Amino acid sequence: xxxxxxxxxxxxxxxxxxxxxxxxxxxxxxxxEWLEPDKVFVCTDSPEDEAYVRWKALYYGEEKLLETPNHTxxxxxxxxxxxxxxxxxxxxxxxxxxxxLNTKDRDEGLREIxxxxxxxxxxxxxxxxxxxxxxxxxxxxxxxxxxxxxxYVAHSEFILYRKGYEEFKRLGRGARFFRFVHSAGELDxxxxxxxxxxRRIYIDLVGETVYSVNTQYGGNTIxxxxxxxxxxxxxxxxxxxxxxxxxxxxxxxxxxxxxxFTGAYPSMCGKTSTAMISWENIVGDxxxxxxxxxxxxxxxxxxxxxxxxxxxxxxxxxPIIWQVLHSPVEIIFSNVLVKDGKPYWxxxxxxxxxxxxxxxxxxWKGKKDKEGNEIPPSHKNARFTVSLEHFPNxxxxxxxxxxGVEIGxxxxxxxxxxxxxxxxxxxxWKHGVVTMGASLESETTAATLGKEGVxxxxxxxxLDFMSVPLGEYIENYLRFGEKLRKAPKIFAVNYxxxxxxxxxxxxxxxxxxxxxxxxLRVHGDVDxxxxxxxxxxxxxxxxxxxREVLNKGYSRKDYEKQFTVRVPELLAKIERxxxxxxxxxxxxxxxxxxxxxxxxxxxxEARTKYGDYISPFVLERK
Ligand code: SPV
Ligand code: MN
Numbered sequence: 001x002x003x004x005x006x007x008x009x010x011x012x013x014x015x016x017x018x019x020x021x022x023x024x025x026x027x028x029x030x031x032x033e034w035l036e037p038d039k040v041f042v043c044t045d046s047p048e049d050e051a052y053v054r055w056k057a058l059y060y061g062e063e064k065l066l067e068t069p070n071h072t073x074x075x076x077x078x079x080x081x082x083x084x085x086x087x088x089x090x091x092x093x094x095x096x097x098x099x100x101l102n103t104k105d106r107d108e109g110l111r112e113i114x115x116x117x118x119x120x121x122x123x124x125x126x127x128x129x130x131x132x133x134x135x136x137x138x139x140x141x142x143x144x145x146x147x148x149x150x151x152y153v154a155h156s157e158f159i160l161y162r163k164g165y166e167e168f169k170r171l172g173r174g175a176r177f178f179r180f181v182h183s184a185g186e187l188d189x190x191x192x193x194x195x196x197x198x199r200r201i202y203i204d205l206v207g208e209t210v211y212s213v214n215t216q217y218g219g220n221t222i223x224x225x226x227x228x229x230x231x232x233x234x235x236x237x238x239x240x241x242x243x244x245x246x247x248x249x250x251x252x253x254x255x256x257x258x259x260x261f262t263g264a265y266p267s268m269c270g271k272t273s274t275a276m277i278s279w280e281n282i283v284g285d286x287x288x289x290x291x292x293x294x295x296x297x298x299x300x301x302x303x304x305x306x307x308x309x310x311x312x313x314x315x316x317x318x319p320i321i322w323q324v325l326h327s328p329v330e331i332i333f334s335n336v337l338v339k340d341g342k343p344y345w346x347x348x349x350x351x352x353x354x355x356x357x358x359x360x361x362x363x364w365k366g367k368k369d370k371e372g373n374e375i376p377p378s379h380k381n382a383r384f385t386v387s388l389e390h391f392p393n394x395x396x397x398x399x400x401x402x403x404g405v406e407i408g409x410x411x412x413x414x415x416x417x418x419x420x421x422x423x424x425x426x427x428x429w430k431h432g433v434v435t436m437g438a439s440l441e442s443e444t445t446a447a448t449l450g451k452e453g454v455x456x457x458x459x460x461x462x463l464d465f466m467s468v469p470l471g472e473y474i475e476n477y478l479r480f481g482e483k484l485r486k487a488p489k490i491f492a493v494n495y496x497x498x499x500x501x502x503x504x505x506x507x508x509x510x511x512x513x514x515x516x517x518x519x520l521r522v523h524g525d526v527d528x529x530x531x532x533x534x535x536x537x538x539x540x541x542x543x544x545x546x547r548e549v550l551n552k553g554y555s556r557k558d559y560e561k562q563f564t565v566r567v568p569e570l571l572a573k574i575e576r577x578x579x580x581x582x583x584x585x586x587x588x589x590x591x592x593x594x595x596x597x598x599x600x601x602x603x604x605e606a607r608t609k610y611g612d613y614i615s616p617f618v619l620e621r622k
């Protein structure tokens with residue numbers, strides 16, 4: 001306390017003193033001494049403190065005002081546009097190697113990051129912010145403290161998370177809180193991080209603390225988002241619940257029935273657009289906590305806002321996002337093109353100016369980067385940050401429910417051109433967890449640095465964030481289902497199926513039909529066709545739903561192409577997945593191999609009877 005009293009001015013000190021938590025005090029004193037900021041501001045939950053942060057983002061030039069009131073733009077360095085997987089490391093004692101996880105010796109990592117951060121805030125202002133993950137004062141609540149010298153990061157967190165200062169006061173010494181320490185490091189004239197060669201994101205799983213330095217991109221810096229996610233996965237596996245890379249949404253069934261679904265998709269594979277279907281209701285678009293209560297699974301959104309991809313948002317396909325982005329509510333646009341105070345982005349369905357400012361600085365059509373690549377108007381991973389309360393389709397009651405909502409179905413989806421049908425249902429929890437969740441593969445996208453379009457193993461769409469050995473994670477999933485009297489139904493979707501000539505087999509909005517079908521299946525309202533890989537919809541049900549939902553015809557031919565069981569591709573996939581689990585993952589539950597074996601057997605039997613490509617009509621008649 002005495003140390004803090006020396007480090008803070010009276011007003012700020014009083015704010016910290018009101019929280020009775022010596023562990024927090026010591027953490028703050030240690031880091032403020034180490035970072036050496038010129039100034040410290042402590043954010044309480046007051047609107048004035050939030051406004052101060054918002055103003056500071058403008059004052060320090062990390063954000064600029066746009067024409068529409070409450071809209072700002074922020075830029076990250078041209079080479080700091082996505083999550084940096086290579087430099088994001090899990091600090092574990094002894095640097096134990098864990099397959100698929102990027103680990104580093106804890107002592108060495110802590111030493112390195114501390115050295116990088118020593119005195120890094122000289123001349124800067126440090127913001128100390130308090131938030132919570134999950135709804136406040138609920139079983140889901142996890143308090144977190146964020147230290148950052150980026151007003152943009154703090155501002156983003158005010159939009160995306162529930163305020164937590166009062167929660168820290170309420171919990172006092174009982175708070176089991178996460179800690180995040182971030183510095184954007186030295187900034188260039190555009191106020192973007194300069195020393196990208198020293199960009200590091202180190203996750204200390206022992207101290208439940210994450211350090212992030214020399215970066216600004218949200219996925220690397222916003223503590224409560226993907227940084228906290230590594231910590232919550234660890235807690236969930238230890239405590240027997242699920243912390244998932246999933247949206248949470250309400251699908252509206254017949255007669256006002258409300259059914260909640262979660263959905264796990266790798267970044268840029270349709271997760272946000274599914275959760276945003278305008279006649280359904282969104283609860284969350286990225287992270288969900290799922291806990292067992294009285295034999296049912298209940299879910300809550302970890303966040304209260306959206307850090308969404310803006311590329312491709314257009315008035316026709318995304319009417320709600322479009323409307324929100326064009327209303328005067330608080331929004332941070334990042335890495336978009338700006339001309340005369342207006343934001344523009346790739347594929348927005350209208351003409352874009354041929355010059356302006358974007359993530360590369362002054363921009364003109366045809367401009368090339370150092371590598372000789374033409375720079376598009378906005379970055380592929382350009383984003384918007386906005387609170388969910390501004391969405392007309394938000395389910396506010398579900399968002400704030402302290403006990404979450406009962407989950408009827410869980411969806412897994414990837415970017416897969418030739419293997420999975422557009423939608424199918426698992427036989428049971430175990431079958432779904434193994435053949436859909438744990439077997440998820442997807443082509444890589446621009447959401448991370450690196451090559452795009454490569455098929456990659458991505459179980460539960462969570463691999464980028466995995467913080468425990470994969471075998472343990474899957475074991476926890478399997479056991480979770482056993483705690484439930486009524487487990488959610490598990491489904492898999494694939495919006496990216498193509499024919500042999502590479503043409504898409506589905507339209508963007510077809511997913512709205514799959515959702516309605518899944519809703520009916522959760523309640524047993526329609527029959528389905530049993531295939532070797534699970535249940536698929538009957539043509540008549542889909543034809544009716546296409547008519548009702550999209551007012552569209554749906555031909556038997558389209559259905560047949562989309563739902564043909566592609567045995568060679570499915571068998572090849574099982575081979576790939578089995579090999580990964582046998583050769584690269586340790587301590588895999590034996591059940592995983594059993595379930596894959598059974599699926600393989602069913603496929604081989606079907607092939608003997610019906611051939612390599614099996615029409616759904618053939619399976620229906622059998
Ligand atoms: C994702 O890439 O999955 C996102 C954005 O949701 S980020 O914050 O970068 O993780
Ligand atoms: Mn995500």
